[in-house]
Amino acid sequence: MAQSSPDGDPGTVAPPAAKLDVRKSVIMGVIGLALIVLIFWRVIPQIGSYNEAIDSLQSMTWIALGVIAVAVVVYLAVYGLIYKAAEKSLTYWQSQQVKQAAFTISNGVPAGGAVGLALQFGMLTSYRLSASSATAAITAVSVWATFTSLGFPILGVLALTITGTGDSVAWLGPLGLAILVTVIVLFALVMRSQNLAERVGNAANALVRPLTRRVARFKDLDLAGPIMRFRADMSDLVRRRWKLLTIVQIGIALTQFLILYAALRGVEGWGSAGTDILSAFGAFAVSQIMLMVPITPGGLGTMDALMIQLLVSGGTDKGAATAADLVWRATSYFPQILVGLIALVTWYRRAGQAIATRSVGDQHADGTG
Secondary structure, eight states, X not given: OOOOOTTSOTTOOOOOOOOOOHHHHHHHXXXXXXXXXXXXXXXXXXXXOHHHHHHHHHTOOHHHHHHHHHHHHHHHHHHTTHHHHHOTTSOHHHHHHHHHHHHHHHHHSTTTHHHHHHHHHHHHHHTTOOHHHHHHHHHHHHHHHHHHHHHHHHHHHHHHHHHTOOGGGTTHHHHHHXXXXXXXXXXXXXXXXXXXXXXXXXXXXXXXXXXXXXXXXXXXOOSHHHHHHHHHHHHHHHHHHHHHHHHHHHHHHHHHHHHHHHHHHHHHOTTSOOOOHHHHHHHHHHHXXXXXXXXXXXXXXXXXXXXXXXHHHTTOOHHHHHHHHHHHHHHHHHHHHHHHHXXXXXXXXXXXXXXXXXXXXXXXXXXXX
């Protein structure tokens, strides 16, 4: 018998709550921390310069800092729109709460991705979304973020090619395009009809069959079922909201780039020629590919090293490139963690009050109040 969703919607099954695997979290946390330290301690000093970065930061004007602050506010405002784009019944603040709280958990807890997903589900259902609607919204946001992480490096290669500095990453263009096209085509086939979704699932099972025959742990692996459920949850939402999801997701990436460019021009000096916007965008966009390497949260370290390298290769001063990256990372990370903590506290208080109210109502209904 199907369990009802948290808001009483029968016939939908709430996914099991994610549990934090302490052992795995510690191991992943240690590996991630070691890699971050290695990159910032050994790798970045070889391609950038911390000493020159400090000099560049000290030369920044109050106006430059103000421009960066405005860019950060714009980014935070747009970042929280994504769940509103996926589910129109949510208010803007509810959308902000879910997205910002998930960012804080996912980036503040080692291997906290699963906890972040469970938190998003809990928050969305507390806003009276059905289990299926919450699952669809979470999945849509994740899928569109993946599309952006795959698509932006292609645009970045194009930008660097136009500026004449894209030779070292030219191979990423065709590779990224091939992967993106494959993902979009498979996604479109699954969304188009139940028949096609079933055929894609059966094809996936055929591909992994050699593995399932050799590894006992995967002998019962079935990919067709999850693909069919994925389509059932997603098809209606994608048909209604794909344009808004695309606009907002691109807006998130562009406003994050706005912070980097404001930081870069701030340390170089707005009155100087400095790095042109196409070169800066190319470095930023190509480095987005590191978001697909889930070793460190948010590509921390890996994305920074690649971005600094590409900026320096394009003619940006080492100190300016390093300083701009550090300012970009700090201003797009710490304010967001703070907003996420506020979102968590306000949601927790509201959820606690709602639970208490429901409990009192249940007692009165049972005649025990």
